[in-house]
Amino acid sequence: MDISIYPKKELLAKWGEDRKWYEAAAGKPPRCLRCGKPLPPKLSLCALSRYIDVQICPGCGTEEAMLDWDGKALPLWKWHAVLTAGASVAPAEGEARLxxxxxxxxxxxxxxxxxxxxxxxxxxxxxxxxxxxxxxxxxxxxxxxxxxxxxxxxxxxxxxxxxxxxxxxxxxxxxxxxxxxxxxxxxxxxxxxxxxxxxxxxxxxxxxxxxxxxxxxxxxxxxxxxxxxxxxxxx
Ligand SMILES: [Zn+2]
Structure with a gap:
């Protein structure tokens, strides 16, 4: 049996799409998955989330660090991209989801x-x-x-x-x-x-x-x- 944890797959899939923007960097940059504000125009100016392998905006990077210092975190299911997404990715055949x-x-x-x-x-x-x-x-x-x-x-x-x-x-x-x-x-x-x-x-x-x-x-x-x-x- 496979087990996945919601919404890890959703966020990784969305970031996989979003990061392609940085290859051509034409038009508006994608939005921060955590807060919904536009990401910086360069990938090097983004911050790596400490909870999932996606880049977030510098403000969210700082906020994560501050919350973590206090032993807290914004759960991923409360991230902007998850709250505003329509349907979640359906579990694969035979997969249980937490x-x-x-x-x-x-x-x-x-x-x-x-x-x-x-x-x-x-x-x-x-x-x-x-x-x-x-x-x-x-x-x-x-x-x-x-x-x-x-x-x-x-x-x-x-x-x-x-x-x-x-x-x-x-x-x-x-x-x-x-x-x-x-x-x-x-x-x-x-x-x-x-x-x-x-x-x-x-x-x-x-x-x-x-x-x-x-x-x-x-x-x-x-x-x-x-x-x-x-x-x-x-x-
Ligand atoms: Zn953000």
Whole structure:
């Protein structure tokens, strides 16, 4: 399974088009993807974004640096080019996409199933979740089962395939990369807690909720899987 993070592909594609302007430099320069103001007429006068491999205007370069100094960033999904774009690039066949908005909030309204050792229980449709920490060298994962495992090996393969692809992303290479990715792509955290973020995804049979905690010496990742439709023998 491939996983992409919204709107990385969109911005890289747009910048791939925009930067061609600098080959001939005729007419008006393209607009800064971050703020929408015109870019400088020379590529060398632009600033490289610290969150994605595109050039932005010098004002945005300074603003990124100042926000970063304060531990903040403007998420990429709030960039001008993304807010004003029409449709997003559709995910490729078989690709899951991480997005900052939950498209399955009904899951959290479900009655909860109490499981021994977990007094708050789990939403009825939750199959399992992975909890992992990064120790500075590698990820350590433990799985918790919330329901009977499905008999269909395809479903198990989907759970494993998503998780393996997730940890293989460059954004999960270490905690520093994860913190940067959270600031770039994830749902904005509550004001009082700037180290806990959410991302959401769908695979063919599951909704997936990622809770990401960028603090050291803590659990750094929870990856919850909810059935879209529980299999017949296990409703
Ligand atoms: Zn700008």
């Amino acid at each position: 997005v900052p908005v939950c498209g399955f909030s009904e899951v959290f309204e479900q009655p909860r199933r109490v499981v021994c050792g977990h007094p708050n229980g789990f939403p009825m449709s939750e199959l399992c979740y992975a909890r992992a920490d990064y120790d500075g060298y590698r990820w350590h994962t433990t799985w918790t089962r919330c329901r009977e495992l499905p008999k269909d090996a395809v479903l198990i393969g989907e759970v494993d395939g998503f998780y393996d692809a997730l940890l293989a992303l460059p954004e999960f290479e270490n905690l520093h990369a994860l913190a940067k990715a959270c600031k770039s792509y994830a749902e904005l955290p509550a004001a009082e807690d700037r180290s806990t973020y959410n991302l959401f995804a769908e695979t063919p049979h599951f909704y997936v909720w990622l809770r990401l905690i960028t603090r050291e010496r803590d659990y750094n990742l929870y990856c919850h899987y909810y059935y879209k439709e529980p299999p017949g023998e296990d409703r």
